[in-house]
Amino acid sequence: MTNIQTVAVVGLGYIGLPTAAILATNGINVVGVDVNQNTVDSVNRGEVPFVEPDLGVHVAGAVSQGHLSATTSTPEAQAYIVAVPTPFREDRSADLSYIEAAARGIAPRLKGGELVILESTSPPRATRHMAEYILGLRPDLSLDGADGAPVVHFAHCPERVLPGRVMIELVTNDRIVGGITAEAAKLAKDLYAVFCQGEILVTDDVTAEMAKLVENSYRDVNIAFANELSVISDKLGIDVWELIRLANHHPRVNILQPGPGVGGHCIAVDPWFIVAAAPETSHLIRTAREVNDAKPEWVVAKVREAAEALGIQPVIATLGLAFKANIDDLRESPSIGITAALSDQLTDAKLLVVEPHVKALPKALQDRSNVELAETDTAIAQADIIVVLVDHDEFKNVPPAAVAGKTVIDSRGIWRADVERDLAIAAAAAAL
Numbered sequence: 001m002t003n004i005q006t007v008a009v010v011g012l013g014y015i016g017l018p019t020a021a022i023l024a025t026n027g028i029n030v031v032g033v034d035v036n037q038n039t040v041d042s043v044n045r046g047e048v049p050f051v052e053p054d055l056g057v058h059v060a061g062a063v064s065q066g067h068l069s070a071t072t073s074t075p076e077a078q079a080y081i082v083a084v085p086t087p088f089r090e091d092r093s094a095d096l097s098y099i100e101a102a103a104r105g106i107a108p109r110l111k112g113g114e115l116v117i118l119e120s121t122s123p124p125r126a127t128r129h130m131a132e133y134i135l136g137l138r139p140d141l142s143l144d145g146a147d148g149a150p151v152v153h154f155a156h157c158p159e160r161v162l163p164g165r166v167m168i169e170l171v172t173n174d175r176i177v178g179g180i181t182a183e184a185a186k187l188a189k190d191l192y193a194v195f196c197q198g199e200i201l202v203t204d205d206v207t208a209e210m211a212k213l214v215e216n217s218y219r220d221v222n223i224a225f226a227n228e229l230s231v232i233s234d235k236l237g238i239d240v241w242e243l244i245r246l247a248n249h250h251p252r253v254n255i256l257q258p259g260p261g262v263g264g265h266c267i268a269v270d271p272w273f274i275v276a277a278a279p280e281t282s283h284l285i286r287t288a289r290e291v292n293d294a295k296p297e298w299v300v301a302k303v304r305e306a307a308e309a310l311g312i313q314p315v316i317a318t319l320g321l322a323f324k325a326n327i328d329d330l331r332e333s334p335s336i337g338i339t340a341a342l343s344d345q346l347t348d349a350k351l352l353v354v355e356p357h358v359k360a361l362p363k364a365l366q367d368r369s370n371v372e373l374a375e376t377d378t379a380i381a382q383a384d385i386i387v388v389l390v391d392h393d394e395f396k397n398v399p400p401a402a403v404a405g406k407t408v409i410d411s412r413g414i415w416r417a418d419v420e421r422d423l424a425i426a427a428a429a430a431a432l
């Protein structure tokens with residue numbers, strides 16, 4: 001049982017807001033803090049500023065019950081959860097400036113006895129850096145009570161929820177809780193037990209930081225394997241999705257799916273934190289990043305070849321801008337770079353960009369005379385070349401006859417993986 005009744009969640013993004021909402025719907029009094037006034041205003045109206053299934057219901061419920069509110073300045077609280085971005089800099093080391101800004105907001109509010117949790121995905125020792133930073137601003141407080149100074153408890157509790165399934169996974173996933181001290185870990189464990197039904201595993205802060213990075217690197221390495229197979233298969237003239245489907249019938253083989261590259265704010269970023277921490281020894285992790293980062297260029301080259309083969313100034317429909325299926329999150333999305341490169345390289349082509357989850361083109365694609373946002377049906381009907389970049393359900397449901405006779409470059413295998421659909425497309429093409 002936790003004694004904590006008031007929590008301030010600093011950073012109301014894809015992780016902070018769901019965490020604030022789930023704590024609040026479980027009876028904790030939560031104040032969300034964000035530098036963006038629009039985010040604060042929308043949360044106070046009970047609205048969610050981005051797409052995440054079920055989050056809206058939680059936020060609206062928590063706000064109307066009076067358990068959740070938002071503000072731009074950090075209030076006093078018994079516990080603080082920091083969920084701010086940790087991007088990487090040009091040299092691929094982690095940028096901790098958002099954590100430091102959050103720490104500057106928290107430090108003046110502390111009296112001693114509080115728990116400060118870092119949830120942001122962080123390089124090894126970031127939690128210690130945050131603790132030292134706060135105690136540097138507040139030398140009257142301490143980590144361990146030396147000289148009788150009041151203690152502040154620090155822990156790292158990485159989130160592992162999958163965008164698109166956040167409200168389910170927040171409750172059901174096992175959770176790692178790493179304390180700088182054993183007492184900090186215990187306090188954090190008790191707080192997460194308010195809503196987490198999975199196992200809560202206790203360790204130290206640095207192991208918890210690495211566990212999170214390792215999980216995402218594991219996935220990156222495995223996606224790189226699938227992406228490399230897709231390039232090899234193309235050279236050999238075989239269908240990689242058929243190949244993977246067959247290989248995965250082996251009881252100990254489970255190959256992931258190739259795509260146009262790896263996007264999102266986690267898997268494309270976190271492995272670099274490991275490489276930066278141990279550059280001499282992170283061969284496989286670095287190579288996986290390079291393989292995945294090279295995939296968008298390969299897709300662009302495929303489209304250019306197809307355009308040359310057609311010998312016309314083609315209309316190209318690019319399906320999807322999000323970094324993965326059925327979400328509106330465009331962060332680090334390979335589709336954006338691919339679409340921008342096609343616009344730069346195929347200046348005579350017309351690009352019809354389809355993304356059912358956004359109302360406007362992102363900045364990188366605005367003000368380009370050969371790019372416009374279009375509906376799925378219109379783009380497919382007008383296109384000579386269809387490039388599938390995201391496996392949104394809306395694209396999966398396109399009837400086979402609609403794409404018959406067109407050149408399809410399907411980086412996600414949404415149509416090619418389905419043999420029956422292939423046959424239906426062939427039949428529709430034969431009937432043309």
Ligand code: SAJ
Pocket residue numbers: 121159160161162163215216219223256257258259260261262263264265266267323324325
């Ligand atoms: N992707 C593929 N092939 C696959 C699987 C994914 O190309 O077989 C691509 C996706 O299209 C996307 C990228 O990889 O561009 C990442 O997508 P994802 O669904 O694998 O992961 P994220 O980034 O949405 O969420 C990950 C999750 N981590 C793991 O699965 C180990 C999630 O649990 C973490 O909480 C999240 O990162 C995070 O916040 O770190």
